Every structure is written in structure tokens, then in C-alpha cells.
Amino acid sequence: xxxxxxxxxxxxxxxxxxxxxxxxxxxxxxxxxxxxxxxxxxxxxxxxxxxxxxxxxxxxxxxxxxxxxxxxxxxxxxxxxxxxxxxxxxxxxxxxxxxxxxxxxxxxxxxxxxxxxxxxxxxxxxxxxxxxxxxxxxxxxxxxxxxxxxxxxxxxxxxxxxxxxxxxxxxxxxxxxxxxxxxxxxxxxxxxxxxxxxxxxxxxxxxxxxxxxxxxxxxxxxxxxxxxxxxxxxxxxxxxxxxxxxxxxxxxxxxxxxxxxxxxxxxxxxxxxxxxxxxxxxxxxxxxxxxxxxxxxxxxxxxxxxxxxxxxxxxxxxxxxxxxxxxxxxxxxxxxxxxxxxxxxxxxxxxxxxxxxxxxxxxxxxxxxxxxxxxxxxxxxxxxxxxxxxxxxxxxxxxxxxxxxxxxxxxxxxxxxxxxxxxxxxxxxxxxxxxxxxxxxxxxxxxxxxxxxxxxxxxxxxxxxxxxxxxxxxxxxxxxxxxxxxxxxxxxxxxxxxxxxxxxxxxxxxxxxxxxxxxxxxxxxxxxxxxxxxxxxxxxxxxxxxxxxxxxxxxxxxxxxxxxxxxxxxxxxxxxxxxxxxxxxxxxxxxxxxxxxxxxxxxxxxxxxxxxxxxxxxxxxxxxxxxxxxxxxxxxxxxxxxxxxxxxxxxxxx
Numbered sequence: 317x318x319x320x321x322x323x324x325x326x327x328x329x330x331x332x333x334x335x336x337x338x339x340x341x342x343x344x345x346x347x348x349x350x351x352x353x354x355x356x357x358x359x360x361x362x363x364x365x366x367x368x369x370x371x372x373x374x375x376x377x378x379x380x381x382x383x384x385x386x387x388x389x390x391x392x393x394x395x396x397x398x399x400x401x402x403x404x405x406x407x408x409x410x411x412x413x414x415x416x417x418x419x420x421x422x423x424x425x426x427x428x429x430x431x432x433x434x435x436x437x438x439x440x441x442x443x444x445x446x447x448x449x450x451x452x453x454x455x456x457x458x459x460x461x462x463x464x465x466x467x468x469x470x471x472x473x474x475x476x477x478x479x480x481x482x483x484x485x486x487x488x489x490x491x492x493x494x495x496x497x498x499x500x501x502x503x504x505x506x507x508x509x510x511x512x513x514x515x516x517x518x519x520x521x522x523x524x525x526x527x528x529x530x531x532x533x534x535x536x537x538x539x540x541x542x543x544x545x546x547x548x549x550x551x552x553x554x555x556x557x558x559x560x561x562x563x564x565x566x567x568x569x570x571x572x573x574x575x576x577x578x579x580x581x582x583x584x585x586x587x588x589x590x591x592x593x594x595x596x597x598x599x600x601x602x603x604x605x606x607x608x609x610x611x612x613x614x615x616x617x618x619x620x621x622x623x624x625x626x627x628x629x630x631x632x633x634x635x636x637x638x639x640x641x642x643x644x645x646x647x648x649x650x651x652x653x654x655x656x657x658x659x660x661x662x663x664x665x666x667x668x669x670x671x672x673x674x675x676x677x678x679x680x681x682x683x684x685x686x687x688x689x690x691x692x693x694x695x696x697x698x699x700x701x702x703x704x705x706x707x708x709x710x711x712x713x714x715x716x717x718x719x720x721x722x723x724x725x726x727x728x729x730x731x732x733x734x735x736x737x738x739x740x741x742x743x744x745x746x747x748x749x750x751x752x753x754x755x756x757x758x759x760x761x762x763x764x765x766x767x768x769x770x771x772x773x774x775x776x777x778x779x780x781x782x783x784x785x786x787x788x789x790x791x792x793x794x795x796x797x798x799x800x801x802x803x804x805x806x807x808x809x810x811x812x813x814x815x816x817x818x819x820x821x822x823x824x825x826x827x828x829x830x831x832x833x834x835x836x837x838x839x840x841x842x843x844x845x846x847x848x849x850x851x852x853x854x855x856x857x858x859x860x861x862x863x864x865x866x867x868x869x870x871x872x873x874x875x876x877x878x879x880x881x882x883x884x885x886x887x888x889x890x891x892x893x894x895x896x897x898x899x900x901x902x903x904x905x906x907x908x909x910x911x912x913x914x915x916x917x918x919x920x921x922x923x924x925x926x927x928x929x930x931x932x933x934x935x936x937x938x939x940x941x942x943x944x945x946x947x948x949x950x951x952x953x954x955x956x957x958x959x960x961x962x963x964x965x966x967x968x969x970x
Contacts, residue, residue, distance in 0.1 A: 325499065329490045330483065337479040337486075348471050353439060356459050359395050361441040364457040366390075367399065368443030375401075375445050375452045380410070387412045390457075397460040404451050414460060505533060555754070582934035586844030588613040589937045638784070640807060641682065643673035643737060647713055650686045654711075658690075659698050661708025668715050673737050674807035677784055685780045686713075689741040689800050696745025696798060709744035709797070716740075718803070731806055736786075739802040748792040825938060826945035830877035831855045833904070835865035835893070837885040841933075845880060848937040849944070861885045862893030869900035876904040878944055881927075883910035883918065891917055894926065905947045909933055 367390055374382035387399045391412045398413035439459035445452045647668060654664055690711060697709035717725040720734030781788040781802060792798035825848070832854045836842040839860075846856045857872065859865035862885055869876065879897060883890040890908065898906070906926075910918060911933040921927045931943055 325494050326487070326491055329494065330487050333483040333486045333490070334479075337483050341475045341479045344475055345468070345472055349468055352464050352467055356395060356461070356464055357439050357441070360439055360457050360459040361443075363390060363393065363396055364441035364443035364455055367455045367457065368445050371401065371445045371455060372447055372452065375409075376447055383410050384412070394463060395460050396457055398458040400456045400458075401445075402454050402456070404453060409453060501530075501533070505536065508536075582838070582841045582844070584613060585934050586841065586848070586937050590844060590847055638676040638678060641675055641677040641679045643675055643677070643682070643715055643739060643804070644668050646677075646679060646682050646686060647715060647739075650683055650690060651713070653687065654690055654694075658694050658711070659707060661706075662694055662697055663708075663710050665710055665712045666714075667712065669717065671717075673715050673717070675737055675784075675804045676807060677804070678780075681780045682784075685777045685802075686739070686741070688777050693741055693743035693745060693798070696743050696747070700746050702746075710742075712740070712742040714738075714740045714742075717806075735806050736803045737806060739804065740799060741802075742797065742799040744797040747794040747796050747798055748790075749794055753790060753792055825852050825941050827853045828945055828948060829853050829855075830948070831857060831872060831875045832944065833857050833859065833865065833868055833872070833876050833879045833901075835859040835862065835879065835885070835890065835897075836882040836909075837861055838882075841882075844937060845940065848941055852941050852945075854944075862888030862890055865890075865893050866896045866900065869897040869904075873901055874903060876901045877948060878905040878907060880907050880909060880940075880944075883908060891921075894921070898926070905929075907931060907944065907947060909935070 367386070370386050371383060373379075374386065383401065387401065387410055390396060391399050391414055396414070398411065400411035401409045403409050439461060441457050441459075443455050443457075445455060647666065651664060651666060658664065690713070693711050697711070698707045701707060716738045717729075717731065718736055718738050719725050719729075720732045725731055725735065777800075778788055781804075784804060786805070787803040789801045789803075790798065791801070828849075832849055834842055834845045834849070834856055835858075836845070837860055842858050842860070846858055849856050857868055857876075859868050865879070865881065866888070869879070879901065881890045881894065881897070890910075894906070897904075905928045908918065908921065908927040908930045909932075910930075918930060922930060928947055929943065931940060
């Protein structure tokens with residue numbers, strides 16, 4: 317049988333009350349019985365004494381009639397059941413009972429024995445009938461206990477009734493007290509538990525106190541708080557995992573198209589560059605319009621290249637070169653750009669520290685990130701406002717140094733190992749709903765009108781910060797505005813990011829000689845490389861895939877001075893062809909090319925020395941020519957050094 321705690325407490329209280337009151341009633345009943353018995357005993361003794369005095373003369377005179385009259389008179393008393401008169405030898409002389417009749421008539425003999433059951437009584441008293449010093453007889457008075465029993469039954473009933481009333485009252489009082497101090501708090505705790513769910517742990521528990529239930533409520537509150545914190549952390553990790561999965565998906569998409577797109581850009585830029593060299597070589601300087609168009613082609617190619625690199629940044633597949641950067645310079649540069657581009661209704665407020673804000677950063681990416689956040693904030697205060705609302709607001713950019721515990725440090729404070737720079741961009745725009753905040757860093761997600769935004773700005777911001785080992789958080793209130801907070805570690809010594817060869821801005825082309833094998837599946841890229849290298853003085857042989865490259869390497873062997881090898885090709889890729897080409901032309905320099913340097917295979921080949929250098933597509937043809945010249949020149953220097961050492965050993969001079 318399932319009983320709730322209220323019923324259990326009520327049963328316990330009632331049982332305890334009944335037990336206590338019953339014990340009290342029994343004790344009271346026994347005391348009453350004792351008092352009434354003593355009173356009846358005293359009355360019986362008084363009656364016996366009185367009879368002993370009254371029967372002296374009748375017994376002395378042997379007056380049976382008088383003896384009988386006196387005894388019958390006394391036996392009529394309420395408290396007397398029977399009277400027996402015995403001689404000095406114990407022989408029954410006379411007697412009478414309340415039931416009527418003489419004792420003689422009721423007894424079997426005159427031996428002095430009591431008639432069975434008739435004279436039984438719990439109370440009796442004896443008295444002697446004395447004449448001076450002589451004992452004439454003895455009289456025994458048996459008390460009538462029926463009134464005693466009646467009184468006891470009445471008192472027992474009253475006691476029982478009183479006990480029940482007291483039990484009821486005591487039970488009610490105790491139950492109300494226990495309900496207030498135990499049952500009600502437990503009920504409130506039970507209701508709170510019923511309302512708590514995974515989606516709602518912040519349920520108030522209106523139970524306080526220093527007793528066990530109060531401590532239980534406190535522990536329960538602590539438990540829900542800890543559980544809420546654990547769930548928040550779990551959800552945050554789930555969001556981060558989802559974001560990483562989205563970035564990985566975008567990265568796969570970008571990686572799939574970047575190779576072909578880079579080949580297209582390489583062909584366009586190479587053709588424009590070749591035409592420009594041709595015009596310069598033929599001194600057609602008067603053809604300004606043609607040069608202008610060529611410049612436009614180059615600019616468009618550069619913009620397309622930048623777009624591909626932004627997409628690679630979004631997928632975290634672009635190499636980031638971190639250098640020592642003062643964030644204040646980046647903020648000021650972006651501020652200068654914003655002054656001429658923001659709507660006049662927006663006020664930009666800067667809050668920068670006096671000290672330098674040095675971090676390890678890619679300055680171009682950092683300015684792009686900051687610009688994206690500021691443009692997004694300006695849109696929130698202008699074009700995204702509901703129709704009829706006035707445009708404008710405050711755009712704040714602040715920079716603060718935080719210690720490891722989150723406190724703000726001043727210029728003269730010493731930064732600890734966990735210190736970081738906090739770069740904040742705030743606006744007073746339309747703000748964001750929670751559903752929007754969940755997807756704000758998702759690639760191609762946008763709440764702007766069609767044609768206004770691509771949905772890549774904040775996604776790239778998230779990726780840039782991730783690559784900078786920083787943290788990007790968002791706080792937004794619908795109708796009030798949004799705040800983006802960027803945490804970047806304080807300056808560490810930047811890596812020595814050496815370039816494999818210095819890119820020259822000279823408009824001239826280097827000169828060279830010897831055979832170069834160009835292996836690339838794109839016709840335009842392959843043809844452009846052939847023309848520029850031929851123009852530099854090299855003899856060029858071309859292969860459309862890795863298999864043909866291996867065949868030409870076997871054919872020409874030691875004649876080949878350098879091999880320009882594309883990594884991704886049909887039939888046989890550059891990665892697969894590389895060992896066979898190396899085997900056939902072991903002395904040739906190998907320059908690997910691809911649109912994606914961060915491919916693990918490329919990094920592994922560079923680390924092992926399996927290739928001599930790498931050039932990223934789309935590359936300027938002039939840069940390609942100078943890169944090849946640098947590789948071959950280093951090879952010539954090594955050859956001369958070896959020859960010089962050999963001549964010295966032989967005692968010759970070179």
C-alpha cells in the first residue's frame with residue numbers, strides 16, 4: 317500500500333498520541349479505582365464497627381429476633397452486600413444478604429463456610445461483639461461493589477472520551493506543526509523537481525532554513541546550478557562542433573573548386589602579363605587603351621585571387637603568416653576607411669589605450685576582420701532598421717588589456733602569462749534574436765536583403781580569429797544592439813616566416829639557359845609558362861599530365877635542369893609522377909605548384925626535401941621566372957663551390 321508522507325506522518329502522530337493518552341488513561345483509571353476502593357473499605361469498616369456495638373445486648377440475651385432485625389436493617393444499606401454473625405467458636409449464628417433470605421437457608425450446613433459465589437467480595441470488614449472484656453461473637457460485613465464498578469465504568473467512559481478528544485486535538489496540532497515544518501517544504505521541493513527539465517533548470521525553490529530540509533533545498537539548488545553550468549558548457553561545445561563541421565563542409569567545397577578556378581586565373585593573368593611584356597618589348601607605349609585594359613584584367617584577376625583566398629581562410633586552409641602587429645594601427649587604419657564609407661548618421665567612437673597593443677597577427681586578415689564587423693554593425697543601424705525608423709547610432713571600437721582573471725590592466729600594470737587584448741565592436745542597431753545568433757557565423761547565412769550581403773563576412777571573421785588562436789563571442793539584445801568581443805593573446809615572438817625567394821617588383825625578366833620541363837594539365841597555364849620561360853632564354857618541353865611528364869623525363873634525363881610540376885592532374889597526378897621523374901632526372905630542380913599550399917602532402921614533400929620549392933597558383937609569370945632563376949642560381953653556386961673545393965684539394969685555382 318503506497319501512502320504519501322502526509323498520511324504516514326498522520327498515522328505516526330495518531331499512534332503515538334493514542335499510546336501516550338492510553339497510558340495516561342490507564343494510570344488515571346487505576347488511581348480512581350484505588351481511591352474508590354479505599355473509600356468503600358472505610359465505609360465497610362465503619363458499618364462493621366457499628367454492628368459490633370449494636371449486637372452486644374441481643375447476642376448477650378440470645379435475642380434472635382432482635383439480631384435478625386438489626387442485621388436485615390443494616391444489609392439494606394447501598395454499600396453492604398451481606399452480613400454474617402459468628403459465635404466465638406466461629407459457628408454461624410445469623411446472617412443476611414441483599415439478594416434476600418437468611419444465610420441459614422442458603423447454606424448447606426452451619427459450619428461457618430461462605431456460600432459459594434454469594435458472599436464473594438473484594439472488600440470486607442470484621443468487628444468483634446464484646447461484653448466488657450469477653451468476646452461474644454464476631455460480625456463480618458461484605459461490601460457491595462456494584463456501585464464501585466458502576467462509578468469505575470462511568471469514569472472509564474469519560475476517560476476514554478477525554479483521551480479521544482485529547483488525541484484528536486493533539487494530533488491536529490502536531491499534524492499542522494509537522495505539515496508546516498516538514499510536509500509543506502517537501503511538497504514545494506517536490507513541485508520544483510516536477511517543474512525542472514533539461515530545458516528549464518532555473519526553477520526557484522522557495523525553501524529556506526538551517527534544518528535538514530533547508531540544507532537539502534540548498535544542496536538541490538547547488539546541484540541544479542552545477543547541472544545548468546554543465547549543460548551550458550555541453551551546448552557550447554556542441555555549437556563549436558557544429559560550427560567546425562560547417563567549416564569543414566565549406567572547406568571541402570572550396571578545395572574542390574579552387575584548383576580549377578586557380579588554373580583559370582593563372583591563365584588569365586599569364587596571358588595579360590605576356591601581352592604586357594610584348595607591348596613593352598615592342599615599345600608600343602602609345603597604346604594606352606590596351607595597357608589600361610590589361611591593367612583591368614590584372615586587377616580583376618587579383619580580386620578573384622583574393623576571393624579564393626578568403627574562401628580558403630573561411631575553411632581554415634590558407635597559410636597564415638603571423639607577425640608582430642600593433643592592434644591600434646589596425647584600428648586606426650580601419651577607422652580611416654570607415655570615415656569615407658559609413659552613413660553620416662553613424663558616429664564612430666574609439667577607445668584606445670596609450671600603450672602599444674602588440675599581438676602576433678596577419679595584419680591584412682585582422683583589418684579585414686575588423687572591417688567586416690564594422691560594416692555589419694553599420695548595416696544593423698541603417699538598412700536593417702524597420703521601415704520608418706530613423707537611421708543612425710553609435711559604432712564603438714574599444715581596446716583593453718585583460719589579465720588572466722578578466723580584470724582590466726592599466727599601462728603601468730604587469731601583464732600575467734594569461735593576459736590578452738580585448739577588441740570590442742559595439743553598435744546600437746537592431747540587435748539579434750537568439751535564433752539568428754545561433755547561425756550568425758554559418759557560411760552564407762544572412763538576414764539582409766538579397767544583393768546586400770553574401771553571408772561570408774562573419775564566417776570569415778570566425779575563421780580568422782580561430783587561426784589567430786583567439787576567441788570571438790557575441791552579445792546581443794533585440795532592439796538595443798550587439799557587441800562582438802575578440803580576445804587575442806598578447807605578443808609572443810613571431811615565427812621566422814621566410815619566403816623561399818624574394819619576389820621582385822622589377823619589370824625586367826631574368827635570363828637563363830637549359831631545358832625546363834613544364835607538366836600541367838591546363839593548356840593556357842602550360843602555354844603561358846612556356847612563352848615566358850622561352851622569352852627568358854630557356855628551352856621548354858611540355859607535358860599534359862604526370863604520365864607524359866615521366867616519359868619526357870626518361871627521354872631527356874640529365875638535360876633537364878628544372879621541372880615545373882602541377883600537383884593535381886588527370887591520368888597521373890604530380891604526386892604519383894614525382895618519384896619516377898626524380899629517378900629519371902635526379903639532378904633536376906623540382907618546383908611544385910598548386911592552388912593550395914596547406915595540403916598535408918605538399919607540406920610533407922617540402923619537409924622531406926622531395927621538392928626544392930613551391931609556388932602558389934595563380935602566380936605572376938614574372939614571379940615564376942625569378943623563382944626559377946633563383947633555384948638554378950643556387951644550384952650553380954653549389955656546383956662552383958664543389959669545384960673550387962676539388963681544385964683546392966688538387967692544388968689548383970679556379
